[in-house]
Amino acid sequence: MHNIEVSSSKAQASFSVSGFVSRGQLRARKAPIRDAEILLDGQTVAKTNDKGEFQLENLQESASIKLTARLPHHHFSVVKTSLQLPNIVIPEIQVEAYDVCGSVELDERGSASKLTAKALSPGNSDVVIQPNSKGEFCQSVKPGKYELNPDDSSLMPRGLPLDVSDSPLLDLRFTHFKxxxxxxxxxxxxxxxxxxxxxxxxxxxxxxxxxxxxxxxxxxxxxxxxxxxxxxxxxxxxxxxxxxxxxxxxxxxxxxxxAFYTTIDITHEANLKWSHLENKQLKGEEKLKAGLNSICVSAQGRYKLQFSSCIKFDREQVEHIVPNTLPVVIVGVEAALTGRIAGGDESITVKVKSAEGEKAVPVSRGIFTFSHPISSQGDILLIPQSTTFLFEPPTATFQFRGSCNDQIASFSAVKGIFIDGRIEPAVEGVQITSTNRHHAGVVQNAVSDRSGRFRLGPVKTVDDYDIVAELDGYKFTPKGPSQPGHFTSVKLSQLIVVLSDSETGDRLDGVLLSVVGGIDHRSNKMIDKTGQIKFPGLAPGDYFLRPILQEYKFEPSTTKITIREGEHENVELKGKRVAYSAYGNMRQMSNSPVANVVIEALSEQCEQHQSESVTDSDGSFRLRGLKPGCSYRLYPKGYADSNAMPPSYPNQYDIEMTAGDVHNLQFVMMPFEQITMLAVEMEFDKVAVPASYRVTVSRNGEAVQTSIVQSPVTVFYMNGLKRDGTEYSVRVEPDKPPMSFSAKTVFFNADAPVRVVRVPMSASRRSNEVEISFGSLLSVPFFGLLALFFFNQNKSIEMAKQLYERFTGSPVDRRKKKN
Missing domain, CATH: 2.60.40.10 (Immunoglobulins)
Known part of the structure; x- marks a missing residue:
């Protein structure tokens, strides 16, 4: 430290570094190691505190130091590092091993058995421990888990588990005493x-x-x-x-x-009150968590268990007999949900829309509460409603997750205004719909009275809503933005047609109604279950109506109607039933429905009159247009996709049609396994059909069937392949020499009732066939002449003489030349 006197003249002070301090920590995994000596270059310089921390003081810059620690039964690593300013970092000292110490009782001969520590931690090796002559041992082992066993089977304990992950183990004893x-x-x-x-x-x-x-x-x-x-x-x-x-x-x-255990398995948190039914003084309360809970009751007998929670349980109160090892199971079925509305009055309700449907929930003192099924999780739409108040926000969506919630939504209620609308000329019963332009879920409805008046509201501003007026047979035009909710009505021409049974008066559905006329008007409509159809806005003129319905005859077949401008015409078309239906069902023996099966009804008596129907998804069918007085045979014809079907019981019904429908015709399909029949056609177009050949059908490389086919057969059949879409292979190859054709493999899938596989065959070169070269062709005449000479020796010799004399001359001529 320097003392500096401040005066009018400049003062100087200088400092030098005499040493520096650094800190470190000694840990075994995450636990601190206390009271360990810290050694710097072999000298003790510090000791760890309760947190395993130590401080090194008066350190000097050094090119290299050695740092380690010392503690009984601990073995530490030696860290080599350098101390260079300004970055002084003390590396972490690791625990390399711990001591495992104890004693082994000597045997009768005075010797101590060896011990084997089997390593259970990855990276460690087994350690053999040899006690001294007194049976004592203290062996260092790497941190980890081991299983210690003495070699002497009479020593105890055996299979002793050792955990030396963060501390040594001392005073282990192995003895013959039991x-x-x-x-x-x-x-x-x-x-x-x-x-x-x-x-x-x-x-x-x-x-x-x-x-x-x-x-x-x-x-x-x-x-x-x-x-x-x-x-x-x-x-x-x-x-x-x-x-x-x-x-x-x-x-x-x-x-x-x-006491006795009582186990309660409950799906949600709840408060439990329990009491003994005979001894009223035995009672208590418990707070249960979701899942398994155990409580102790001091006496046997019958107990009453009462559960209270925001959750509604399948059982709110249970009688339970103690002792009983079976748990009491309590399941939550509904959760309480609560929201708030600021302002307003008791007239407000909240419409709740979810997958469970819709319901209106009353509001009391600004709070609305309702229960919702726990199993129906998802979005819940909340729409506050009032005849005098508006709400902000107009709607809210809450995502229900199966638990209680006391703040699912908050709304503010404010007074609204009303729209007084009018239809001119007045029309009663007009449906008025007002939709919020910013919130499509906010919709208000009204109906006009005899004077054409209606009222909508409350609304915040008129401009926030689109108002639409609708009624069949009328056209409504808004009068403009200066008169919101006011419409001008125009009555349109309209035709209403009702179809009914002439005898019973019942409405008819499924009628095809053809309407032609007016100014190029043409339509074909199917009548729904109401038996009525409307044609609004038809142009004035004459129209022709023609209804068509199987089993019914309409008189007259065509009806003429005249439509006048602005008038509504009502007409009823009556049909007389002339044919009837047969109803039934196709199912399997397991009672499962069978769909897409064609059911046919055929009458040989009535000029082969026929009707067909295809079973629906529920197995039901209806055969229409069956004539009274005719006998029909009803039977399953097959699947609609032309696939064959197994037999059914019964295989057919014989019915006599009267003036009424036939019901409850039941067909039961017999069980069967879908299979594929295989036909293999060998095409020996350019190859002679061999005396025999081999056909092998394989699946996933394994032979399913191998057959020898004898000539002159060229088609091979196989049945019983499971129809599951699996790929098969067909291999055709010679059965034995000579190999007159090459082996051929073709693949197919077993995904249809019948599979036809064509295998084109090609010739193969025989082993004894010789390729004829150009030189061989030249040798053919030579061998031919040689054969001719052999079989005609006299003539051949005479011919050879003549050829020789022709080229060399006769013997007389040769003598003359010599002379």
């Missing part, structure tokens, strides 16, 4: 069948079953834990006891029951 340990159970009343478990370092050593008395045999000295398992029957003063075995038999342990 003893028994007794455990007793004191129950309220008689004890049930139970299991007592002996554990050493959380490893099960023995299990003993019994009621009130248990005995562990041949256990060695160690510190054990004893647990009792009773299947949730009793509450024990201590469910776990300590058992210390030295070199003598330990005193018996006792498990003492003080």
């Amino acid at each position: 003893t028994d340990a007794e455990v007793r159970a004191v129950c309220i009343g008689s004890c049930p069948q139970m299991t007592v478990i002996l554990l050493l370092n959380d490893r099960v050593v023995q299990k003993v079953k019994g009621t009130d008395h248990f005995l562990f045999h041949d256990i060695g000295p160690a510190e054990y834990k004893v647990k009792i398992e009773d299947g949730g029957y009793a509450c024990w003063e201590k469910p776990e006891l300590q058992l210390s075995v030295q070199r003598a038999k330990p005193s018996p342990l006792q498990f003492i029951q003080h």
Whole structure:
């Protein structure tokens, strides 16, 4: 430290670094190591505190230092580093090993058995421990988990689990001493069948079953834990006891029951009130969590359990008999949901729309509450409604997740205004719809009275709504923005047609009504279940109506109607039933419906009159147009996609049609397995059909069937392939030499009732065939002449002489030339 005197003249001060300080920490995994000496270049310079921290003081810059730690039964790494300013970092010192120490009792010969620590942690190796002559040992091992076993099988304990992950293990003892340990159970009343478990370092050593008395045999000295398992029957003063075995038999342990277990399995949190039905003084309250809960009740008998929660349970109150190892199961079915509306009055309701439907919920003191099924999770739309108030926001959507919520939405209510509208000329019963332009879910409806007047509201501003007036047979035109809600009405021409049965008066549906006329008007409409159809806005003129419905005859077949401008015409067309239907069902033996089956009705008596129907998804069918007085044979014809179907029971019905429908015709399809029939056609167009050949059908490389086909057959059939779309292969190859054709493989899929596979065959070169070259062709005349000479030797010799004399001359001529 320097003292500086401040005056009118300049003062100077200089500093130099004499040493610096650095800090570090010593840990085993995440736990601090306390009281360990820190060594710097072999000298003790610090000691760790309770947090494992240490401080190095008076450090000097150095090119290299060695840093380590020292603590009994710990082995630390040696860290080499340099100290250079300004970045001084002390590396972390690692624990490389811990000591495992103890003793082994000497045998009769005075020798100590070796121990083997089997490594259970990845990266570690087994360690063999050799005690000294006194049986003592202290062996360093890498941090981790091991299983320690003495080589001498008479020593105890065996299979001792070791956990030296963050600390050493001392005072392990292996001895030849063995003893028994007794455990007793004191129950309220008689004890049930139970299991007592002996554990050493959380490893099960023995299990003993019994009621009130248990005995562990041949256990060695160690510190054990004893647990009792009773299947949730009793509450024990201590469910776990300590058992210390030295070199003598330990005193018996006792498990003492003080109450009975009652287990409750509940889906949601709830408050429980319980009371004994006979002894009213025995009662209590518990707060239950979702899932399994266990409570202790001190006496046997019948108890009343009452559950309270924002959740509505399938059972709010239960009687339960104790003792009982079966849990009480309580399931939540509905959750309470609450919202708030600021302002307004008691006339407000909230429309709740969800997958469960719609309902109106009243509002009381600005709060609305309702219950919703827990199983119906999803969006819930909330729409506040009032005849005098508007709301902000107009709607709200809440995503329900199956639990209670006391703040699902908040609304503000304000007074609104009303729209007084009018239809001119007046029309009664006009449907008025007002839709909010900013919130499509906010819709208001009204109906005009006799004077054409209606009222809409409340609304915040008129400009926020689109108002539409609708009524069949009329056209409504808004009068303009200066008169919102006022419409001009124009009555349109309209035709209303009703179709009915002439005898019963019942409305007819399914009628095809053809309407032609007016100014090029042409339409074909199908009548719905109401038996009525409207044609609004028709141009004036004459129209012709022609109804068509199987089984009915309309008289007259065509009806003429005259439409005048602005008038409504009503006409009823009546039909007389002239044919009837047969109703039935096709199902399997399992009662499952069979769809897409064609059912045919055929009458040989009535000029082969025929009707068909295809079964629906529920297996039902209806055969229409069956004539009274005709006999019909009804039978399943096959699938609509032309595939064959299995037989049914019965295979047919014979019915006599009268003036009425026939019902309850039941066909039952027999069970069958869909299969594919295979036809393999060998095409020997350019190859002679061999005497025999081999055909192999394979699936996934494995032969399904191999057959030898004899000439002159060229088609191979196979049945019984499962129709599941699997790919098969067909291989055709010679059965035996000579190989007159090449082997051929073709693939197909078993996905249809019949598969036809064509295999084109081609010739193969035989092994004894010789290729004829150009030189061979030249040798053919030579061998031909040679054969001719051999079979005609006299003539050949005479011919050879003549050829020779022709080219060389006769013997007389040759003499003349010599002379």
